Amino acid sequence: MVSPKTPWIGPGKRPIISYAAGTQGMGDSCAPSRQLKAMSEYETLFFKDLLLRGYIVALTDYQGLGTPGTHTYMVREAQGHAVLDMARAAQRAGFPGTDTSTPIGLSGYSQGGGAVAAAAELAASYAPELTVKGTVAGAPPADLSSAVPAKIDGTLYSAFQLYATAGLFAAYHVDPASILNDKGVALLPRVEQNCVTGLFDLAFVKSATLTKDGLPFTSSFGEEPLRTILADNRIGNRKPNAPVMITHSVSDDVIPYPVGKQLAKDWCAKGANVSFRPLLAPAHVGGILSTFALALPFFKARFGGLPQVSTCAVL
Incomplete structure (x- = not known):
């Protein structure tokens, strides 16, 4: 204050x-x-x-x-x-x-x-x-279920999408391994320690390289548990x-x-x-x-x- x-x-x-x-x-x-x-x-x-x-x-x-x-x-x-x-x-x-x-x-x-x-x-x-x-x-x-993720996926601001993934998974007790591959799961500890001053450390990451099905995060937005989570967080x-x-x-x-x-x-x-x-x-x-x-x-x-x-x- x-x-x-x-x-x-x-x-x-x-x-x-x-x-x-x-x-x-x-x-x-x-x-x-x-x-x-x-x-x-x-x-x-x-x-x-x-x-x-x-x-x-x-x-x-x-x-x-x-x-x-x-x-x-x-x-x-x-x-x-x-x-x-x-x-x-x-x-x-x-x-x-x-x-x-x-x-x-x-x-x-x-x-x-x-x-x-x-x-x-x-x-x-x-x-x-x-x-x-x-x-x-x-x-x-x-x-968050709109154009925001697609807009920043794989860009300079891809860290923001990773922050949201870590924050929402933690808040809703989602097992990361249910959606992410080994690379994605291993990345989360780095995400949780990252500050925006280190934005380039997580820049230009494409979510499709982190998922089990090889598709972008947005491909799971219509499926549970993400569908309910994203709806719950709509303002x-x-x-x-x-x-x-x-x-x-x-x-x-x-x-x-x-x-x-x-x-x-x-x-x-x-x-x-x-x-x-x-x-x-x-x-x-x-x-x-x-x-x-x-x-x-x-x-x-x-x-x-x-x-x-x-x-x-x-x-």
């Missing part, structure tokens, strides 16, 4: 942003809290402006990242709970002027976008006591109880643009207040700065009590 030196000049109590980091990796050494201590956390480039606006920033390590067990990467409920639990902890951390009624914002991009999107739709049932004012979900990987089946802004680059090369747009449509169909913001920034990485530039006026308006204009009518 990071408390700003900037005085809070907005209305009411100083808000807390429960901030979900983008992909850090799977190893314990990748945990945001450890990266912050080592001054190597890349997310500080993006949340520093939140601090400069006077918000407290609470950054979750996620489940199993820096703690015993496998990091539950891409597991919807675990990531959503981690974001909400971090908000609860921040309210009770003893920062001046904060208490259990302190207003909350949720913000994240990529893995973090999926985590805060999951948190937004779980808040009403899992943390009804939190006053969530709004969520900024950038490039959320809302549907968009529950209505957020506060305004949400979804951003997504139209040229995203990791999480395809239609995935974010479909999440907006799913939430709109449930009556949620959603603003969907297409970005012209190049590729997945390019969308990060644009997202957090938009997050600043979004949170200023939400904490100021202003309504969000929904874009559901034009989706």
Whole structure:
């Protein structure tokens, strides 16, 4: 948790942003809290402006990242709970002027976008006591059974697919040997120790070289247990109880643009207040700065009590 030196000049109590980091990796050494201590956390480039606006920033390590067990990467409920639990902890951390009624914002991009999107739709049932004012979900990987795996399989970002495989297998107690060949099973320990700073160590791996049937991971998505696992981790089946802004680059090369747009449509169909913001920034990485530039006026308006204009009518 990071408390700003900037005085809070907005209305009411100083808000807390429960901030979900983008992909850090799977190893314990990748945990945001450890990266912050080592001054190597890349997310500080993006949340520093939140601090400069006077918000407290609470950054979750996620489940199993820096703690015993496998990091539950891409597991919807675990990531959503981690974001909400971090908000609860921040309210009770003893920062001046904060208490259990302190207003909350949720913000994240990529893995973090999926985590805060999951948190937004779980808040009403899992943390009804939190006053969530709004969520900024950038490039959320809302549907893992869609085009995401095929988009990154065998590319620079193939590590992300391997992280998700390890995280989902661990969370759902899937025997890796039931799907993976000997090479795939032997690779998992390396995956579970890898950090995104070592992305090239797992880059350009084709999933077909790791499976028992010699086919890509996607070939098993219609079969159990993966069919149920992927359906369980789809975001968009529950209505957020506060305004949400979804951003997504139209040229995203990791999480395809239609995935974010479909999440907006799913939430709109449930009556949620959603603003969907297409970005012209190049590729997945390019969308990060644009997202957090938009997050600043979004949170200023939400904490100021202003309504969000929904874009559901034009989706």
